[in-house]
Amino acid sequence: MNLRNANLESMALKWDGECLWVLDQTQLPDEEIWLDGSEPRTMAGLIHRLSVRGAPLIGVAAALSYAWALGSNAGDAALEADWRFLREARPTAVNLAWAMDRMKQVQEYRGREAARDEALAIFHEDVALCEAMSAHGLTLFDGSEAVLTHCNSGGLATVGVGTALGLIRRAWEAGKVSHVFVDETRPLLQGGRLTAWELGRLGIPHTLITDSMAAILMREGRIQRVLLGADRIAMNGDFANKVGTYGVAVQAHFHGVPFHTVAPWSTVDTHCPSGKDIPIEHRDAKEVRGFGSLRWAPVQSEAFNPSFDVTPVSLLTSIVLDRGVFTREQLEAGALQGCCVA
C-alpha cells in the first residue's frame, strides 16, 4: 500500500495519487466546490479559515498535505517550515499536533517515503476508528430515540462516517435513532450549514433549531440523548468542544437527558490533566456581529468569541472512544490514565 498509487475518497477529502482535494466547507450547503489543498501553506490557510474543519479531518488533511510536500523536491529547511505551518494552523485541535508529530517521527526514523505512506495509514485508521466508535456507541441505545447534536462531527469532520454524527448515522441505520435535532451552532453555523446538509444527503430525518431552543425540547421530553464531538479530552474526562457545548451539557443535566461525547483516542491529550489546562482560541468579534459578509449588530459593539468551551466530566454520562465507552464514574476514577499505561 503506497500513497502514489492510492486513490482516497471521503465526503470532504480526495487524493488522486497526485493532488489532495478538499471540499470547501465554507461554501456548503449550496455549493460543492473542491479546492487543491496539496501545498502545505495553502492547506494551513484552509484549516485556519475553516474550509477544512473537524478535528480528525484536520489531522488527516494536514498529514496528507505534508506527505505531498515530502514527495516534492523540497529541501529539509522548507519541509521543516511546512511541517510547522501545518502543525500550528489550529491551536486547540490536538489531533493535528498528534498527526503531524507522527509524520515527523516516521520521517526521522524511516525516511521520506515511509512517512508518505504513514499519511495513508492515518487515513485508513480514521475510517476504522469511526466504525469502532459507532460499534461501541450502539450499545448505549435502548430503543429508537430522538437525539440532539451540536456543531458537525460527521463525514465532513473525519474521513470516515464521523464521530458523534457517525454514531448517529449507524444508529439510524440500525433503527435506534428516529430523529435528529440539530443545533445551528452559532457563530459559524456548522450545524445549520454542515450537519443539516449531511443529514439531508443521507436521508436521515432531522429538525434544525437555534441553539437557544434545545432546552424547550428537552423540557417537553422530545430529546432522549445528546451526542456530540470533542476537540480535546483531558485526562480527568473534562473536554473541549465547539462553543455552546457546555450550555447543552448543563441543559441535559438539568433535564436528566444522557449526554455523551464521541471521539477517537487521539483526542485525549495525555499532557493535559484537566479542563483548566486546555487553551481556548478566541476568534474575531466580527463573527458574532453577523455571518459571512452580513453584519446585523453595530460595528462598534464589543463581542466575546471563544471558539471552544470546556465541559467538566461531572456533566457527562459517558465518553465513547474507539477503545470503548467510559462512564463518568470510570473517568472520575482515572480510567483514561489506566488506558494510557496499557
Added chain:
Amino acid sequence: MNLRNANLESMALKWDGECLWVLDQTQLPDEEIWLDGSEPRTMAGLIHRLSVRGAPLIGVAAALSYAWALGSNAGDAALEADWRFLREARPTAVNLAWAMDRMKQVQEYRGREAARDEALAIFHEDVALCEAMSAHGLTLFDGSEAVLTHCNSGGLATVGVGTALGLIRRAWEAGKVSHVFVDETRPLLQGGRLTAWELGRLGIPHTLITDSMAAILMREGRIQRVLLGADRIAMNGDFANKVGTYGVAVQAHFHGVPFHTVAPWSTVDTHCPSGKDIPIEHRDAKEVRGFGSLRWAPVQSEAFNPSFDVTPVSLLTSIVLDRGVFTREQLEAGALQGCCVA
C-alpha cells in the same frame, strides 16, 4: 390634554398631531427609517412583520393608530374592522389586547374623542410605568454588577426607558450596573440588532454574545444577575418571553445567578392560570434557516421555530412589576391573585 395638539416622542415612536411615525426596527442598527404607521392596517402589518415590536410598544402603537382612525371619517363597520385587525396582529402580546380593549371600552362609554385621548393617556402611563419598574428594581442591586439580558426590552420596546433594559439603564446611571452582556437572541437577533444599538447610543458598556455563550460567562462568575422582559405572565408566576428565555433561566438556576423578569402589570394575564395556558406562536422555518435574505441552511431542512417559550415560576428569583417586586415565594403563594382582588 388632547391628542390633536399633543406632540409625542420616544426612541421608536412619534406622534406629530396628525400622523403616527414609527422607527422601522427591522432596519436597525445601520438605518434609522421612520414609517407612517397611522393607518390601522398598515400598523397591523408593521406589528406582524416586527417593524414595531416589544409588548408595551405594540400596545401603545396600536392604540395610537386606532386613535388616528377614530379621528378620520371612518364609519362604525370600518372602525370595527380596524380594531380587530390591530387587536389580532400578534397573538401572544397580551398588552396589545389589553390596550385595544381599553380603547374600545372608552369609545363605547364616552365616545370617539374621549377614546382618542385615551391613547394619549396610555402613552404617558407607559412612560410612568417604566420609571416605576425601574424604581422598584433598583432595590435588587447590592453593588455594581455585570448583568445579562436577552432580546430587547428597552426604549425600542416601550415608549419609556423600557422594562428590563430600562431598569438596566437606570441602574447603570445609579452606578449599580457596570457592564451588560447581550444575548444576540436568535433567530431574529433583537439583542444583536436592537439592544446593542440602544446600549451603544446610551453609552452603556456592553458585550455581545451568541445565545450559547451565556453559560460559560455564568460559570466564570462574570454575570451577577439576569434581567429580561416578559410577553405574558400567568397568575401563578410562570411567564412567556422571547424564545431562549427558558434556557437562560435554567443556566441561571444551575449557576446560582439571580434571574428576574421586569414587566408592567398589563403583562399579567388574569385569565391565564399557569404557563400551560399561554398560547405559543410558531413562525416560519425560514427564520431558522438564515437571517433576512441570507439563507445558510439547506432549504429542504425542517426547522422548529416557536417565537416564545415559557419559564416556570420555580426558576425565577422575582418578578419586577410597576406595583412592586414579587419574589418566587410570594408568587407561589398566589401574590398575583391577591393583587388582582385589590
